[in-house]
Amino acid sequence: MTLDERVGSFMPIVSPPTPAPSPRPSFPSPFYPDSSTRNTSPSPYDPSIPSEFSNLTGNPASRKQYLVSILHECSPAELRFISQTITPMLKRDVLTELPAELALHILAYVDDPRTLARASQVCKRWHDLVSDDWLWKVLCDTYSFRADTEDKTGTKVLEDDESWDEMDKFGSNPIDPWLTARDRLKRQEPSVSHWGPYSSDELLLPRTQFSHQEYFRRAYGTMLNLRKGGSILRAHRMPIPTPDSGVITSVALDTEWVVVGLANSKIHMFSAITGVLSRTLVGHEQGVWAVNLVCRGGYWGRGEMDEDGYPDDADDPVVPAGLKTALGIDRPRRMRRPASVGGDSSKPSDICCTSEGWGQPNSIIVSASCDKTLRVWDARSGHCIYVLRGHTATVRCARVLHNRPIAVTGSRDSTLRVWNIQKGVMLRVLHGHTASVRCLDVCGNKVVSGSYDTTCRIWDVDTGECLRVLRGHSHQIYSIAIDGNLVASGGMDTIVRVWDATTGNCVAQLTGHTALVCQLQLSTTTSLLATGGSDGRVITFSLRSFSALQRLAAHDSSVTSLQFDANFLITGGNDGRVRVFETQNGMYVRDLSERCESVWKVAYKKGTCAIMCKRAGKTVIEIWTFKPKER
Template sequence: MARGSSTLYVPIVSPPTPAPSPRLSMSSRPNLHPEAFFQGLTFDPAHNSRQEFASLSTAGSAARRQYLASLLNECTPSELLFISTTIAPLLKRDFLKELPMELSLYILCFVDAPRTLARASQVSRHWHTLLSDEWTWKRMCDFYYFDTDRCGMRHATDEDEEEPLVEMERFADYPLDPALQWLIAKNRKRQHQSTSKELLDKSFSYRRYFKYSYKTMMNWRRNGHLLRAHRVPVVNPDSGVITSVALDADWVVVGLTNSRIHVFSAKTGVLSRTLIGHELGVWAVNLVSRGGYWGDDAMGSRHKRKERKRRGKERRWNEDDSLSSRLAGISLPNGPPGVDHLVPPSLRAALGLEERSGQHVSNQEDGTGEAEETEEFLETDLDPGKRSDDCCATEGWGQPNALVVSGGCDKVLRVWDVKTGYCIYVLRGHTSTIRCIKVLHNRPTAVTGSRDSTLRVWDVQRGRMLRVLQGHQQSVRCLDVCGNKVVSGSYDTTLRLWNVDTGECLHVMRGHFHQIYSVVFDGVHIASGGLDTTVRVWNATNGHCIALLQGHTALVCQLQLGPGILATGGSDGRVITFSLATFTALQRIAAHDSSVTSLQFDRRFLVTGGNDGRVRLFETKTGNYVRELTEPCESVWKVVYRKDTCAIMCKRAGKTVMEIWSYKPKETEV
């Protein structure tokens, strides 16, 4: 540096590289709203508010709610609508979709309202899939007591109707001749095929069945459809009285005191034909439905077959009796031959009389050892068998046509073919009016009770009387059957339990003080009512009276046994239901102003008809009145009903009126 110079030189150092600009953390970075880009904004205008709201987390939820409330108070209605539409999708959550299928179905099983389930099936596709599950609707059928056992898992074909399936294991213990081998092989093959069809048939739906049954039930509660009303002028007070009615799925059969029997279609209500042949009034009819199968109430139960095989006894076969009797395994008793050989071929087919190669094969016993074996096995039978139907209809034994068995004041029993209207048999034997008739299920055996104080057992397929049951001292007023047992009630104040196949009187039940007018039998209990205003319940095993039920003040003329319930109707207009477990009164209903002429109930409804001209519907469980089933009339004679059909027989404006109602849902509703 020169002397005298004031300039100071300092070395220049390069400046440091500048640090990167600071960036926002994930928690402090503003979330840009989509609308900010359209408005030209580069930042979130709610950033500061979000920071303030986040800082309130330490103050508790109350402070955060107060903050949100203050913001909502500053919003306009349109802004609140925007907030609502934005929040609603965030709150939606399909809990059934997030749960396993089993848990979802378990949750749905707590819903018993059909309308709720129907609305739930419209929520989403997943919910619709859940509510299409058959288990849910089967549970609903059970909850509402819709009988799924009878709805049929397999649709019958024409071949099935013409030649019913035969249970081949029934014949394992009997020696069969070569003439029957082809029939056995054919039926065995068809049984295997039918089992496969039942397993593979997917056409049946519990959902559709429940929908149909539920709508039918609601039609009972609200209104039905009158199919047809038939009116018959009454010439004199005794000529047009309806004495008996029978109903099945196809036919309604009505017996009158003018000696006529009218047959109506249960599906259309049209009068199909009138059966003319009785000379005097008809007092009892029984309808035998077409189809069915040969039953084993008499000799065919499994434990009997095992015992028979153990003893090594063999049947002796002749060539005079029907093939159907051999296939049934039922031992025919000794007696006069039938008149079936006089029946023309068309009516033989209607009776189910089968022929193969011009021969009939049967099992006529010698009257000693075989009969003793029959009686012995029947005494050890623990199965009570099928009880009689409440609508006076009987399951057939495989015959292609429905049959009507009738009796009345002309003392004869007549067997009719419903399809042709011809009278097949006129069976004589009673010496007084036939008052009551029952036909056993799946067997061509009819039992009649008469004012001549006897019961008679008939083979209505071959047209002959099998035996006479004697013991009553006065008129037999009523009877009921279950399996191969029949109980009869008489004006001599006693009841008798009989074995149909042997004719033995098993028990004589005494206790009533006046005439017996009604009796019902379910294989375990026997209930009887009469002029002494009481109802007695008897043990069918030993014949002892186990309960004396009181409550009526006049004749007890109507009885019905149901699952755990006994319903009684009397001339005092009362209907009383009793528990068979405790024998206490469940419901006491003042149903009519005069005598109860008809009484029938199921798990849901109780239908009564009275001499006051009313037909009323009640709830079985509570006894609550529901509605009137028809317009008031002068008097009601008979009322019978099935699931979706009801037949009402009454007198209106001096005429006998036969109304047939349908409660089926319309096709557009199913």
Template sequence: MSSVLTFIDDPRTLARSSQVSKRWHELLSDDMTWKNLCDRHSYRRLSTSSCGRNPVPVDRQLPTYPRTCPYTLPAPLSDSSRLFDQYFPGPSTSAPNLSLRSFDATVDSASPRRRKAISYKSHFKQRYMVETAWRHGGRVKGRHITPDQGVVTSLHLTSKYIVVALDNAKIHVFDTEGDNQKTLQGHIMGVWAMIPWGDILVSGGCDRDVRVWNMATGESVHTLRGHTSTVRCLKMSNAETAISGSRDTTLRIWDIKTGICKNVLVGHQASVRCLEIKGDIAVSGSYDTTARVWSISEGRCLRTLTGHFSQIYAIAFDGARIATGSLDTSVRIWDPNTGQCHAILQGHTSLVGQVQMRGDILVTGGSDGSVRVWSLNKMTPIHRLAAHDNSVTSLQFDETRVVSGGSDGRVKVWDLETGHLVRELSSPADAVWRVAFEEEKAVIMASRASRTIMEVWSFSPPEEALIEHYRSSSPVSLPDQTMSGYQTDIEAEDRGDTKMSDALDFEESLD
């Protein structure tokens, strides 16, 4: 019987089955059943190596967002470290760059209430509750950032901070709940690029300076001078090295510990608009219509990617492939080792200003208001989403969803696998500047009533659910009224009361 249960994909069916009898409840307390369900739903696996018989979620160590794309199955891993290992590159320059938030639920400064899930069943329950909240729930906290209108030029969500840069020369630092505002002041003109690394933030803008900040203290550590025009893009290759791209056509490699410029990368003939880094390789896109591949350690150009007919605005790079989005309405896929163009993806009718790549999936957004999902295996479109009435201003996706923001003032959540619209987040604004999200949180920067506002959405289970959620997963005897409870659940569903049905399933059946 237990082996039959492993073939059931629907968690609500399993939950209701556990109410049939005490014996069925015992069978469904087998953690392997829930482990298999976690795998099928692409919920990250638990490690059995660190806590004996009580597995806990594995901490995420890499500065990228570890998830499994539904179109690419992960390779088998050893029993001692069975976790999803499909690490993918961070978002492009035109999208928010996310640092990781630990899913290990130990109490820490970033998530003081989160505790460790001690079984696959409790782990699945938490992930299911989060996914349900993404679809029709969540709690939102809103605040005004400035009393007047300010254009948000950059947004980053890290494990400790929400960081917002504006064209009024200010950088605002918040905690992950949107509280404790700290303003970094030093730039004298608009800030157009920034990148966080732990407590360090590197920023640049129209005043041509690159500044290094300590976000914990608000102190300006270094002012790095050398560029002769606006700093348009910034990335960090490690904790000590930052690379900036400027409208002066150059890139500069900085040692942010000493404040010294280690190298000037010369070759582009027009403004450097976008930049990505993977290991020792940096790739840049320029208004001169070319992209270039650079060796950071050698400080030289390895190859030039030529083929676009107009300016390059967005770039993505995962170490094996480069994707570039251009004003010529096309997206090109390049081999960074040979410089060969493998494919030209066409379909957008205007500027492609948003490009993100992870695994074998590419998602692009254009000034035509559309979002397109592409297969990088077949180099063909998977979904064509008529997302916004105007330009797509922000774009991010993970293995489950695509979140897009537009200058039409709307934020939309799409199902990555089906391409269907899941919901709209928030009420329509005048314009949406930036959106960033992680598993249990989303941050929206928008203009509403001529004021710049920030909304912080939380999709984490409420405290009362967490208390039940982290109980011991040992078998619990069911009351004699098990079947009547099951009937109540079915009756609730017949009435279309989805929320009541879900609550009965996961607050009674799984605990």
């Protein structure tokens, strides 16, 4: 029986025009309680009661009048009962009733992760919606948290024997292994996102399913800790025997190692996870001016390859079997990754002086020294694999290309040299500069160099050809960077110039510094250029308008370190401060560490920060962590 049938079939009696109360029905009803039942607990519902309310179907005005007349006769207690009864009936879970695609579209407008976390506790359906990976991918984009290949895999590509053996199952075709593995992922696991447009096609590697939610949790926690938090893993203090011998000249940092080069010819290796000093590399006869860290794993990039996808530059070197393993020489030679699976032939260099590996199981360290040599080290054992000679003066700068065992060095002998560091041979000499090569940078197979002869040059690393000569500076060049088709350079003339790498034309002259421009970082991803000078100023420029966005009086003396990402700008100076600013608006955030006598180098990556300074007459190396605690 319907609710209308149970209420009754009588028309309501219109109240007379006098103040007298309206007559009441003569039959008992839960909607018309008499005085004897008022203020008592409601009686059980009687389904046999006829309903006059059902006879009003099709007359909305009468139905409303009927209900109003009932409510006017109810006591406050009865009205509360009606409210408590009706309220749950009126509640609607909009997100649950909507199609999942629309529900996710609505949730994508929520930019506070704490709100999403609370929403996930409402019910199981909301929890499933909030757990959708596409939603957290959108939030990562909102906060400019960009995951790289290592983040998406959890480990380096082909970092152990099992990885190589797994790839061996697919035959000798260098492309099929990646495509087949990706298809295997689709068959074994569902799409990363249940409802959103993000799918497993966007995963570059087959062995690990990447979670944007977990990645956001780590990145967001790291961001909060960098604002106000963090702790020192280790602080190493080393006495300085002579004024110059303990000076730190260079640093390289990845998620495993902190590599520090010193003017006393030593190289210290610290664990980026624990901060412990792992080993000291001894072999150079004079000070180390540059270090570059090649991460373990990776894949073969584009370059000079033979039919097996292997660099066809020289025969296998005569080195112990263990060192061949460290270099990846005794591994299968079919690991060239196709561009369609994520290979990038124009990836810029890393600001922390690291590069992606070519598939070797161990990290490799490349160091350049005043003794005119380049040395290649096995990070795991600490053995020196090669001593590469050829320069006739101090090797001032060095870089290693991503996914290729190719290193480029610049020297005071005015030349650049290209080396195969896997086989220990020099490939070619780049002639053109007429004075010391002070700085260089790489992007894909392009190398850009800055010299004391006031020019910059762009080279093709595979052919040795000088593609462009960039003229315009009036004094020595001390800093240079290349990212895609833009080159930025700075030096003694206090002017920062931005060049078109394709045409060689100067597209902008940026002013604001009053002294040597010694630090520089260029990023077309964020469309920003940051510069630091000996005047203590840090200036950020837009690469769209080439106008100054922020002019920061960051330090009282020369800026010795500078690096930024989409969220933070970190600087170090000779005034002994390490400072953090917001990248977008230049607002000061905090000072890292206690103030010291001088800061030599600062490097930051993925929640780990290495600060190298002089404190109380001693060289101090502090390894900080800003990573959130694991759940």
